[in-house]
Amino acid sequence: MNIFSLAGKNLARHRIRTILTMLGVGIAAATLFSILSFEVGYDQALKEEIEGSGIHLFVSTEGCPLEAASLILHGGEIPKFLTMERFRQVKSAEGVKEAAGFLIFSLTSPEGDKVDLFYGITDEALKLKPNWKVQGTWFRDENSIILGSEVAKVEKREVGDKIYIETLDLDFEVVGILEQTYGQDDGFYFLPLETAQKLFKKENKLTAVGVQLADLFQLQSVKDRLETLPDVYVVTAEQINQEIMRFIGGSKALMYSMLLIALALSTLGVLNTVLMATLERQQEFGYMRCIGAGKKDLIILILVETAAVCLIGWAIGVVGGFVFSSFAENWIRQFLAYVPAGHLLRPNTQVVSTSLALTMALGLMAAIYPAFKASRVSPVEAIRND
Amino acid sequence: MTKIIELLNVGKNYRRGNEEIHALSDVSLEARTGQFLAIVGPSGSGKTTLLQQIGCVDLPTSGRILIDGEDVTKLSDSQLTHFRSRTIGFVFQRFFLLPTLTALENVKLPCVFTKHNAHQTKADELLKHLGLGDRLHHRPSQLSGGEMQRVAIARALVNQPRILLADEPTGNLDSSSAHSIISIFRELNESGLTVLMVTHNMELASMAQQILYLKDGRITKVE
Ligand SMILES: Nc1ncnc2c1ncn2[C@@H]1O[C@H](COP(=O)(O)OP(=O)(O)O)[C@@H](O)[C@H]1O
Ligand SMILES: [Mg+2]
Numbered sequence A: 001m002n003i004f005s006l007a008g009k010n011l012a013r014h015r016i017r018t019i020l021t022m023l024g025v026g027i028a029a030a031t032l033f034s035i036l037s038f039e040v041g042y043d044q045a046l047k048e049e050i051e052g053s054g055i056h057l058f059v060s061t062e063g064c065p066l067e068a069a070s071l072i073l074h075g076g077e078i079p080k081f082l083t084m085e086r087f088r089q090v091k092s093a094e095g096v097k098e099a100a101g102f103l104i105f106s107l108t109s110p111e112g113d114k115v116d117l118f119y120g121i122t123d124e125a126l127k128l129k130p131n132w133k134v135q136g137t138w139f140r141d142e143n144s145i146i147l148g149s150e151v152a153k154v155e156k157r158e159v160g161d162k163i164y165i166e167t168l169d170l171d172f173e174v175v176g177i178l179e180q181t182y183g184q185d186d187g188f189y190f191l192p193l194e195t196a197q198k199l200f201k202k203e204n205k206l207t208a209v210g211v212q213l214a215d216l217f218q219l220q221s222v223k224d225r226l227e228t229l230p231d232v233y234v235v236t237a238e239q240i241n242q243e244i245m246r247f248i249g250g251s252k253a254l255m256y257s258m259l260l261i262a263l264a265l266s267t268l269g270v271l272n273t274v275l276m277a278t279l280e281r282q283q284e285f286g287y288m289r290c291i292g293a294g295k296k297d298l299i300i301l302i303l304v305e306t307a308a309v310c311l312i313g314w315a316i317g318v319v320g321g322f323v324f325s326s327f328a329e330n331w332i333r334q335f336l337a338y339v340p341a342g343h344l345l346r347p348n349t350q351v352v353s354t355s356l357a358l359t360m361a362l363g364l365m366a367a368i369y370p371a372f373k374a375s376r377v378s379p380v381e382a383i384r385n386d
Numbered sequence B: 001m002t003k004i005i006e007l008l009n010v011g012k013n014y015r016r017g018n019e020e021i022h023a024l025s026d027v028s029l030e031a032r033t034g035q036f037l038a039i040v041g042p043s044g045s046g047k048t049t050l051l052q053q054i055g056c057v058d059l060p061t062s063g064r065i066l067i068d069g070e071d072v073t074k075l076s077d078s079q080l081t082h083f084r085s086r087t088i089g090f091v092f093q094r095f096f097l098l099p100t101l102t103a104l105e106n107v108k109l110p111c112v113f114t115k116h117n118a119h120q121t122k123a124d125e126l127l128k129h130l131g132l133g134d135r136l137h138h139r140p141s142q143l144s145g146g147e148m149q150r151v152a153i154a155r156a157l158v159n160q161p162r163i164l165l166a167d168e169p170t171g172n173l174d175s176s177s178a179h180s181i182i183s184i185f186r187e188l189n190e191s192g193l194t195v196l197m198v199t200h201n202m203e204l205a206s207m208a209q210q211i212l213y214l215k216d217g218r219i220t221k222v223e
Helices: A003-013 A015-053 A065-074 A084-092 A149-155 A193-199 A216-227 A237-247 A249-279 A282-290 A295-323 A325-333 A349-375 B047-054 B077-087 B103-114 B117-129 B145-157 B175-190
Strands: A057-060 A096-108 A115-121 A134-136 A144-147 A162-165 A170-178 A188-192 A208-213 A233-236 B003-016 B019-032 B036-040 B062-067 B088-091 B163-167 B194-198 B210-215 B218-222
Touching (some): A003 B103, A015 A237, A015 A249, A015 A325, A015 A349, A057 A216, A057 A237, A084 A096, A115 A193, A144 A149, A149 A170, A208 A216, A233 A237, A249 A295, A249 A349, A282 A295, A295 A325, A295 B077, B003 B194, B019 B047, B019 B218, B036 B047, B036 B175, B047 B062, B047 B194, B077 B088, B077 B103, B088 B145, B103 B117, B103 B145, B145 B163
Parallel strands (some): A115 A188, A144 A170
Antiparallel strands (some): A057 A208, A096 A208, A134 A170, A162 A170, B003 B062
């Protein structure tokens, strides 16, 4: 017998209450764990995407970097277009290794319940998207279409199938399907550039051009050179990165406020349970004092009981966080204006230890008042016969 | 023989609202090592209060209390706790066993606080000695009143105290259980333990070497 087994038996006394409190702590710990994992994962995923995309500069008509970012990475429309002439000029500019043109369109279904995003792309796109793996083949003719993995799943199409696009009233042949990137590309329809230009009546027009440099050290000079072209605006991948970080700040704030609520509720849950467990044991504490327990022993007992609840709750939370990480990832995605490719939740040892430290600290904070209460029990009062 | 308990003009007042209750007034007594004392008196006469003063769970309003030569009225709370756990064993009318612990674990409980792990091994032996060898792993709810009180006695003895204090230990027991509890006290007393027992029952009190009569917080007679 020691203080730990004693604490364990006390917790087992109200099994349901103890388990519910642990689950409450577990939910808060899982939220904490997921959000901390997200803090690590999002920045990494974004960096990897920008670095891995092979696009160093984005060229569009004048606009803010944010627009350019959402255009090429996220999909969206602006009513201004580059010409094919600009594209050829950019492509042949000094220091440019590769350039790919994009024409982006969104179509709302007749019922208005669904928006489809179409990308007209040139063959060079494949070189600028090293993370793309196409099942099947690249475009074979103007009726070819390549589907993002999510689109393929929703439309239930395989390579070789025909697909009828209602909004366009046209049939296409699915020549390729992109393997899952976990990014925005999973939700797009890809068409040959000329097909897109014809369909959307934007002959010779482009939304943007992605540029890969021969030498990254030339970044600034190439940027300056391209900006001398009329109507051309150039942003760097780094600028886009920062821009994205800035504009998901709001979504993060929302997530953190939910975390705060979860933590507050679980702390109150712990306080409630521990306080109840203390008040209902006043008499026990009284006779324990008569048979040798000091104030300190009672304080330690309460703290050990609370720590056990929090530790087990935390373990449940972290295991749950791992098990339900794909669920949590999808949940977090909903709050985000921009989702990079790859996994968003990347727990590491620091995430594990930080969540443990915070869970324990909050739990023990909740135990302070009950422990103080227990230490104030007067043995004389507690064991009186009347 | 040496004086192990000495009370000098002890008074204890309680406040209940505006009313001041003199639970003990000017009580002086002494007990020598190895004595068996019974304290009798009507309900509300201050017996429990007296036992609590001697047991160092509470401090008197006035007077001095010397236990084993130590003036306990001068000790701090943590010193009192330490002193109490080494010197005093308590037995209560309502047993006060932890419902979640087995008989054996209840007996070991005081060692958790004193951290005398060596004493834990005695628990087993004590229970067997008190005839509870086949009840070691039973919970209080599975024991009879007499059995529960024997577990409580084992618990009071596990830290090898010098004084055993019992507050109406037979009050919740039938007469045969009560007699067996008293004979345990006598046996313990014969092996050298100082025993103070509060009781209502004159027949049981007469088995002690000395009887103190308490009334309205004062000792009225010593026999
Ligand atoms: N903690 C307390 N607060 C107020 N009054 C108390 C307290 N403890 C005992 N008393 C009062 O002191 C008197 C003596 O009580 P007690 O020692 O319990 O008597 P006994 O054990 O002889 O029945 C009673 O009048 C009782 O009501
Ligand atoms: Mg009493």
